[in-house]
Amino acid sequence: MLLLRKAIISNSKRFKTNWIQPEGYDTGIKVYNCVTRTKVPLVVANKSCVTMYTCGPTVYDSAHIVRVTDNMTLIVKFIKKLFDEKFAYKSEDGSVYFDVSQYENYGKLQKIGENTLEVNTGGIKNSPADFALWKAAKPNEPYWDSFFGPGRPGWHIECSALAGNIIGSSVDIHAGGIDLRFPHHENEEAQSCTFFSKPQWVNYWLHTGHLHLRDSVKMSKSLKNTISIQDMLKTVNPVVFRVACLLSHYRSNIEYSSDLIFTAEKVLSGIKNFTDDCNSFLKGQLQSTIDNKSLIESLSETMTAVDNALQDDFNTPVVIESIHHLMTVTNKMLHTPSTNSNYLNHSVYVTAVMNFVLEIFKVFGVDVLSKQINDKEVNDYSDIIDVLIKFRQNVRQLGISERNENALKLCDETRDELRNLGVYIKDHGKISSWSR
Incomplete structure (x- = not known):
């Protein structure tokens, strides 16, 4: 049954997007706040420990760590609480949707036009802004049994349930790509604030820019313009990519x-x-x-x-x-x-x-002196190289003093050959030094 109704309670309640500066330890750092659109002091609850959760990246590959399928019971319990407390409803097709009209601060992270939230134009949802917590099972798709019937979690509920269970009712920092700010992070904040009965779940949302290939939009599986981590590491040292x-x-x-x-x-x-x-x-x-x-x-x-x-x-x-x-x-x-x-x-x-x-x-995680910096153990032949450099240095000084071009040519050839092996010689007057 379609319900044609307002999805906003009133203009005075909707669009209350004030950010609440948390109490705790002021780090002295200022970060960009997408709610205030300004840089604000980074204040964390605990001086010795910062709680942080990050979404993604959506890599569709072996780089995934946290498996949603291992936490299905946790997710269902999260949805059931929202449902039992009338913040969610079940649609005609068996899906469960979050009722945005019951949450005053929707549009906190990204300003949304009021007409987006007002009335339903048709469909199974009460309002276009309502988002799925549980999607009813469809033929030939994976599903799990639940209190609401067979189905699978909505995209946004997964992060809220996992982060809320591990970190709790207050998160210092929540990070992710800029494309996740809306609707993913907006919906996370809405359902988590409601679940924990708090006006603010995440204190700081930090969003990263996109990774592009040259002359392309962001990397995306659908655009088939991605590079897998495994393929990148075949040619690029991970420390180099970090730099x-x-x-x-x-x-x-x-x-x-x-x-x-x-x-x-x-x-x-x-x-x-x-x-x-x-x-x-x-x-x-x-x-x-x-x-x-x-x-x-x-x-x-x-x-x-x-x-x-x-x-x-x-x-x-x-x-x-x-x-x-x-x-x-x-x-x-x-x-x-x-x-x-x-x-x-x-x-x-x-x-x-x-x-x-x-x-x-x-x-920054870059150990310049690490022998593993080239992805393999580097044999330490420093003593042997020192002897070679000293010998070359003596020959070079002899060549200079006697103006022996053949000796100097041999010194240059030795320098060039060592460079091809990754050993760089630098001549400083009568003294020579070397580096890898």
């Missing part, structure tokens, strides 16, 4: 391309070479002109810039840019020759810069 993600703000779209991967590889290689040069200096292999005062000032400025960027809605591109500037300043000093061999006066400052760079990337 590629850091190059874009989490709310921005990412264009997946060979150029992006090349840029990320270059960034990672730059960090590795920088740490190698720092270590060469600390071993006394580089005689460099280090300005302690300028270096510590640059480090202090970078630390402040990184802290400000991370507090500003996790602005990782600015972090990468700031780190790059610090490495450029330090590299310039490291590669400026000095006749002063007493590097110990400067070692503490160079060490501080190197450790800061390494620790920041560890925060």
